[in-house]
């Protein structure tokens with residue numbers, strides 16, 4: 001177990017997933033010395049508030065916005081996997097790409113959509129790409145520590161921080177980070193109409209998970225146990 005490991009791999013299906021779900025927590029952890037690496041699986045080209053019929057242009061805009069947001073948050077590296085927005089599939093190839101990234105980054109913590117949340121209450125939250133990536137990442141963490149499935153140097157992740165969860169077991173107090181979180185989100189200019197309504201919406205609908213804190217983010221934290229075997 002690498003107790004001094006302060007690397008985080010934050011996984012999103014679309015540009016902005018991480019900012020909305022976990023932006024305050026990641027900014028807070030970055031301030032404590034954590035290094036954040038980000039994976040963006042799809043181009044996000046089919047989620048767009050500003051009309052544009054040019055797909056290439058939409059892809060370029062979202063990539064540019066994500067890079068600006070990542071720079072603001074001090075993210076070390078962004079992995080753009082380049083899949084088509086809305087069409088993500090669970091494939092062995094996608095799992096292998098995640099195994100490679102996990103072994104390369106060697107994170108202690110992975111932020112990812114919660115694979116156990118299948119309550120289908122929201123067409124946004126329970127979007128196909130979110131569901132698919134949550135399972136791929138979960139399985140890639142297993143595979144990354146198995147030298148037989150994918151030969152090479154293995155890596156064991158310590159914790160999942162599942163976001164988008166319906167059964168949270170942890171609330172992060174982001175009260176003093178709420179403005180920074182909104183700024184982090186605001187780089188995704190193609191995703192909202194105006195900053196005031198975005199700010200209000202985040203504060204009213206996305207930050208009130210517990211009465212303990214004025215503004216919070218919610219997670220289901222899972223410690224990844226390694227019973228019986230050690231990986232070499």
Ligand SMILES: [Zn+2]
Nearest residue numbers: 013014017130
């Ligand atoms: Zn998304």
